[in-house]
Amino acid sequence: MSGLRVGGVELRSPVLAASGTFGYGTEVPLCDRPRLGGMVSKGIFLQPRPGTPPPRIVETPSGMLNAIGLQGPGVEALIRDYCPLWAEWDFPVLVNINGESVDEYAELAARLDGVPGVSGLEINISCPNVREGGMFFGKDPAQAAAVTAAVRRSTRLPVWVKLTPAVSDLAEVARACESAGADALCAINTLVGMSFDLGTGRPRLAFGTGGLSGPAIRPIAVHLAHQAAQSVAIPVIGIGGIGGAEDALEFLYAGCQAVQIGTATFIDPNAIGKTMEALEALDWRRLVEGTRAAISSG
Amino acid sequence: MFELQAPLIARREVASGMWVLSFSAPEVAATARAGQFVNLLLRPGPLLRRPFSVYRATSGVVEVLLKPVGAGTAGLAALALGESVSLLGPLGSGFQLDQAAGSVALVSGGLGVAPMPLAARAAAALGLQVHWVHGARTAAELCSEWEGRRVHWATDDGSIGYHGSVLAAIPEGIGQVVACGPNRMLAALAARFPRAQVAIETYMGCGTGVCLGCAVPRTSGVYDRACKEGPVYQANDIRWDVLPQHLHYGLGA
Numbered sequence: 001m002s003g004l005r006v007g008g009v010e011l012r013s014p015v016l017a018a019s020g021t022f023g024y025g026t027e028v029p030l031c032d033r034p035r036l037g038g039m040v041s042k043g044i045f046l047q048p049r050p051g052t053p054p055p056r057i058v059e060t061p062s063g064m065l066n067a068i069g070l071q072g073p074g075v076e077a078l079i080r081d082y083c084p085l086w087a088e089w090d091f092p093v094l095v096n097i098n099g100e101s102v103d104e105y106a107e108l109a110a111r112l113d114g115v116p117g118v119s120g121l122e123i124n125i126s127c128p129n130v131r132e133g134g135m136f137f138g139k140d141p142a143q144a145a146a147v148t149a150a151v152r153r154s155t156r157l158p159v160w161v162k163l164t165p166a167v168s169d170l171a172e173v174a175r176a177c178e179s180a181g182a183d184a185l186c187a188i189n190t191l192v193g194m195s196f197d198l199g200t201g202r203p204r205l206a207f208g209t210g211g212l213s214g215p216a217i218r219p220i221a222v223h224l225a226h227q228a229a230q231s232v233a234i235p236v237i238g239i240g241g242i243g244g245a246e247d248a249l250e251f252l253y254a255g256c257q258a259v260q261i262g263t264a265t266f267i268d269p270n271a272i273g274k275t276m277e278a279l280e281a282l283d284w285r286r287l288v289e290g291t292r293a294a295i296s297s298g
Numbered sequence: 299m300f301e302l303q304a305p306l307i308a309r310r311e312v313a314s315g316m317w318v319l320s321f322s323a324p325e326v327a328a329t330a331r332a333g334q335f336v337n338l339l340l341r342p343g344p345l346l347r348r349p350f351s352v353y354r355a356t357s358g359v360v361e362v363l364l365k366p367v368g369a370g371t372a373g374l375a376a377l378a379l380g381e382s383v384s385l386l387g388p389l390g391s392g393f394q395l396d397q398a399a400g401s402v403a404l405v406s407g408g409l410g411v412a413p414m415p416l417a418a419r420a421a422a423a424l425g426l427q428v429h430w431v432h433g434a435r436t437a438a439e440l441c442s443e444w445e446g447r448r449v450h451w452a453t454d455d456g457s458i459g460y461h462g463s464v465l466a467a468i469p470e471g472i473g474q475v476v477a478c479g480p481n482r483m484l485a486a487l488a489a490r491f492p493r494a495q496v497a498i499e500t501y502m503g504c505g506t507g508v509c510l511g512c513a514v515p516r517t518s519g520v521y522d523r524a525c526k527e528g529p530v531y532q533a534n535d536i537r538w539d540v541l542p543q544h545l546h547y548g549l550g551a
Contacts, residue, residue, distance in 0.1 A: 020509070027507040027526075030301055042510075051521050055542050057503045057511035059346050064503065068510045071521060206542075214345055266504035267339060267347060269301065269386070 004037070006235045006257045007184025008158030009120045012091045013037035014284070015248060015276045018239055018262035019096035019122060019162070020068065024082045025089070028265065032273025037258060038092040040122050041082070045098050046108055048074035052129065053206040058195050063216030063241070064263060065193050067129040067207035070098055075111050086117030094120040094160065100132040102150045109154035120157050123147060123182075126164030126189030128211045138164035138189075141176035152181035160237065162186040163228065165217075170224050171231035178232040186237045186260065187225040191217055213263045215241040222250050229255030243271065245278030252288045299506070300325045304385035306377045307359065314438040316365045316409065317375055324358040326387045332395075332416040333497050333530045336360060336387030337505035340377075344370045347386065349502045349525070351412035351478070360385065363412040363441075389505050391530050393417050393495050399473025401427035404445075405487065405494075407464050407479030408434050411441045413497050417476055418445030429472060433464025433479075465490065477533075482543045488533035496533045498541065500524040515540035 004011045017039035022028060025039050051071025058065045073081070078095070086093040095118055099105040105123060112118050125138035125147055137143045144161070151159055161177040163170060165188040174185055190211025197204045221240020229236040238251030239260040248259045264271035304321035312318050326336060330352045337347040348370040350362035366372040374383070393413070395402060402421045404414045411432055421428045422445075433452035434440040440451060440458060451459025452467040460467040465487055468475065475494035477487050484496045503511035505525045512524035515537040522528070 023508040029299055030506075050519070051510065051513060053515065053540050054513045054521075055501050056513050057501055057509065059344060062345060064346060066503070066509070066511060068513075071510050071513070263345075266506075266509050267345065268384075269299075269504075269506055 004258070006237065007120070007160050009038065009092050009094065011037040011258060013276050014252070014258040015272050015279065016040060016237070016258060016260045017265065017272055018260035019043055019124070021262040021265045024078075025093060026082070026085065028269045030269035031265075032270050032277070033091070035273045035276035036091050037276070038094065038119070040094045040096050040260065041078070042072055043070045043096040043098045043124050043127060044072050044075055044078050044108070045070060046075050046104055046111075048072065048077065055204060055206055058204045058210070060193065060195060060212065061216060063212050063214030065195060065205060065210030065212055066190070067205045067210040069129050069207065070127060075108055079111070079115055083115050083117035092119035093117060094122045096122045096124050096162070097151070098124045098127060098130070098134065102146050105147050106150040106154040109151040109157070113155040113157060118157060120160060120183075121151065121155060122160045122162050122186060123151055124162050124189070126162050128164070128166070128190060128192045128209065129207060135164050135166060138173065139167055141172045144173050145176040145180040148177045148180035148182050158183045160184040160186055162189050163224075164189050165191050165220060165224055170227050174228040174231045178234050182234060184235045184237055184257075185228050185232065186239055187228045188221045188240050191220065213241065215243060217241050218247060218250075222254050225251055225256050226254035242275070245275050245282060245284075248275055248279060249282070249284065249287070252284065253291055299387065299389065301384060301386045302326065303382045304360070305382045306379055309379070312363070312443050313434065313441050316363065316439070316441065318353060318361050318363055319374065319377070320359050320361045321383065321385055322358060323360040323385050326385060327355040327358050327360045330355040330360065330388035330416070331392035332420040333392035333413050334388040334390050335505075335529065336362065336385050337389060337502070338362070338374060339384040339386070340370065340373045341384070343373045346503065347505060348374065349389070349505055351497065352388065352416055353412050354415050360387075363409060365409055386505060390525055390528060393420070393476050393497070393530050395421050395424055395426065395476070396474050397424045397426065399426065401429065401473045403429040403431050403468050403472040403475050405431045405464060405468055405475060405477040405479070406433070407483045408439065410477070410479030410483070413478050415443070415445050422446065426473075429469055431464060431468050433467065480543075481538070481541055484533065485538035485543070488536065488538060492534035494533040495530055496536070497529045498524060498531060498536065500529070500542070
């Protein structure tokens with residue numbers, strides 16, 4: 001089942017758990033783990049963060065808005081409490097890293113370098129739910145490249161960059177990250193959204209805005225993942241509203257080497273297992289390679 | 299934790315617009331404790347699951363209490379007998395009943411009665427004297443089912459029982475208070491019974507502890523998860539001024 005190397009990481013299957021939807025890998029007992037390609041842990045900062053006040057989530061048509069605010073214990077607690085567990089696991093764990101400055105990203109990368117249990121880093125320059133940093137770096141090609149280069153210099157680990165859809169030209173940001181040394185790109189993070197409570201006339205999320213995820217964003221995600229894959233030579237990992245094998249196949253046909261499943265895990269704790277099982281039944285490798293060959297020769 | 303395809307086997311109206319749905323879910327029925335909940339997924343239906351306290355759990359059947367307020371609850375209430383939902387549970391912490399307390403008041407407002415039948419049976423099994431204290435806006439909205447012999451009702455309009463807040467109907471000299479209802483009611487209860495066990499209400503994403511959507515503000519300064527550490531808390535552990543008091547459920551599919 002292995003032999004799938006994407007962006008410097010040996011994956012067990014092409015279906016990974018997306019950051020923020022699988023905790024630290026200890027919280028989803030019903031997931032069929034042998035089918036899990038790998039996981040990206042909940043976004044971490046150097047310091048502990050309390051997160052945003054509730055309400056933090058709201059359901060929307062075919063989707064949900066979230067504003068969790070990257071609640072987390074900070075990198076030292078992550079290294080102490082979770083990395084030793086991950087070192088024993090038979091699938092790779094990437095850490096989603098966040099900072100309010102380029103230096104903070106670099107410091108996090110340096111701190112995680114060589115820590116047993118960490119197979120790679122996913123740079124989050126696309127979180128819409130923090131006041132400082134986050135999406136700010138992902139909106140500007142020069143800033144995105146600066147963060148990527150700083151992380152690249154600070155670690156020997158594979159470096160993936162998670163892109164925001166909130167840009168006018170994703171290809172430009174994708175190429176900037178590639179030039180700065182990224183090993184792979186993840187497309188896309190959530191889209192910024194808002195919803196008002198009809199009873200109070202106020203935003204339904206305490207933070208005001210939130211990140212939209214779920215099936216509602218899938219066509220946008222497929223388009224942007226395709227655009228990224230067309231723009232760079234490094235692998236692209238597709239994310240956005242994947243709920244099953246057919247959705248995953250769309251991203252693979254769009255040129256992605258792997259996919260991440262997020263919101264679907266909230267609904268079905270074994271969404272990843274079921275997706276991978278169905279991909280196997282479809283003989284996904286042959287299907288994708290055959291289609292690519294047919295397209296390039298046609 | 300189990301995820302089962304659970305067929306609806308019975309439905310009954312226990313108050314005006316308030317229904318008990320009975321699902322066949324043997325593994326969950328055998329393991330659910332008072333104060334725990336199940337997360338139900340309706341297909342076709344809204345994207346996310348809907349959490350419900352376990353109302354009763356006996357002989358392979360899990361019962362939940364609901365009032366149709368949005369697309370999710372309306373869809374569940376309209377299920378035909380024999381149709382199935384995906385039932386995930388049991389989830390969350392349960393009530394911690396104190397045997398040494400001697401007596402317990404199970405205080406509920408409206409739909410907050412949901413976890414109380416199971417709590418009453420657990421309390422009785424421990425030998426506690428059980429007081430069933432239940433309030434609603436009107437007699438018609440009062441749950442018509444109760445447990446035990448010591449029953450105290452309250453209605454806002456005085457149509458039955460004590461005229462006024464259910465909190466005023468709590469008898470004196472009770473060893474332990476267990477409560478569930480609107481967060482506004484629980485906040486008021488917390489001022490009088492800071493050590494009461496309360497089952498709170500929040501928006502919830504996954505129910506399994508990964509999404510961090512059901513954040514509960516603790517007096518210790520941290521947020522934790524209603525679905526994992528909760529939904530039962532000691533009343534004075536919660537920052538009631540930060541916990542949303544108004545939950546809007548009118549959601550689209």
